[in-house]
Amino acid sequence: MAAPETVMALRAATATLGARTVLRGIDLTVDSGEVVALLGANGSGKSTAIRTVIGQVPLSGGELELFGTPFARFRDWRRVGYVPQRSTAAAGVPATVREVVSSGRLSHARLRPLGRSDRAAVTQALELVGMSDRARDSVNALSGGQHQRVLIARALAGCPDLLIMDEPLAGMDLTSQDVLAEALREQVAGGTSVLLVLHELGPFAPLIDRAAVLRDGVVERVADPEALHDIACHPHDHHDVGGSAAIGAGLSLSEVNPGTRR
Numbered sequence: 001m002a003a004p005e006t007v008m009a010l011r012a013a014t015a016t017l018g019a020r021t022v023l024r025g026i027d028l029t030v031d032s033g034e035v036v037a038l039l040g041a042n043g044s045g046k047s048t049a050i051r052t053v054i055g056q057v058p059l060s061g062g063e064l065e066l067f068g069t070p071f072a073r074f075r076d077w078r079r080v081g082y083v084p085q086r087s088t089a090a091a092g093v094p095a096t097v098r099e100v101v102s103s104g105r106l107s108h109a110r111l112r113p114l115g116r117s118d119r120a121a122v123t124q125a126l127e128l129v130g131m132s133d134r135a136r137d138s139v140n141a142l143s144g145g146q147h148q149r150v151l152i153a154r155a156l157a158g159c160p161d162l163l164i165m166d167e168p169l170a171g172m173d174l175t176s177q178d179v180l181a182e183a184l185r186e187q188v189a190g191g192t193s194v195l196l197v198l199h200e201l202g203p204f205a206p207l208i209d210r211a212a213v214l215r216d217g218v219v220e221r222v223a224d225p226e227a228l229h230d231i232a233c234h235p236h237d238h239h240d241v242g243g244s245a246a247i248g249a250g251l252s253l254s255e256v257n258p259g260t261r262r
């Protein structure tokens with residue numbers, strides 16, 4: 001069987017915000033079809049790590065590749081969907097739910113009016129997140145959790161090969177979390193790779209292939225979700241998962257965890 005394509009690779013990545021070195025040498029990969037969760041305490045660098053992947057934060061050192069192409073030469077941004085950390089940034093923008101989701105198709109339409117396939121993708125994305133009945137409403141009339149669902153639909157409407165989400169479950173009630181988990185399951189079944197920041201795995205747990213735990217700007221350990229659950233429940237008697245001790249000793253993930261797909 002052919003080796004899986006690596007859709008995203010950060011290698012020895014460092015990044016600085018203001019005077020602060022926030023990422024201090026991150027190795028992280030997402031392979032084709034994989035769902036990788038980034039976990040870690042507040043301020044550990046999770047958002048910064050994924051913002052480097054979409055080019056919002058420049059690397060000060062190390063490498064980033066997207067779909068096998070070095071970041072500096074990567075142009076195929078319609079293959080990447082991004083859902084930012086929940087914000088009220090769109091408040092005050094006079095747009096309907098459907099218009100906001102349609103903006104996720106703009107890079108496909110390439111300055112032409114949206115066509116039939118674009119409209120179908122928007123309709124499907126709205127259905128996936130359970131917001132079809134609100135399509136004509138102003139986004140200003142939505143709750144925070146509904147607004148988040150619209151941003152997720154906007155990313156899904158672009159049919160990305162790599163979907164990047166920053167805390168998509170934040171502020172979601174349990175029913176909405178289940179709706180999103182189902183939407184994500186369908187995307188993954190269709191071949192989408194996913195990198196997402198989570199504080200709790202919640203209903204996404206069964207979908208996650210690997211979880212990387214950040215601490216102070218470095219990947220402290222990489223584990224499968226069951227191992228993370230063990231650590232959370234029995235913090236004092238867990239065995240090493242994915243070579244955290246070796247990572248602490250400065251080895252790369254591929255060296256300590258050769259079974260990890262890269």
Ligand SMILES: Nc1ncnc2c1ncn2[C@@H]1O[C@H](COP(=O)(O)OP(=O)(O)OP(=O)(O)O)[C@@H](O)[C@H]1O
Nearest residue numbers: 017018020022040041042043044045046047048049
């Ligand atoms: N614009 C900025 N200028 C300087 N430092 C920043 C800036 N943005 C973030 N930081 C710092 O970078 C560190 C990492 O922030 P980041 O948002 O990546 O953390 P996080 O793991 O996503 O946290 P959270 O779970 O709270 O969202 C924090 O110490 C934060 O204070």
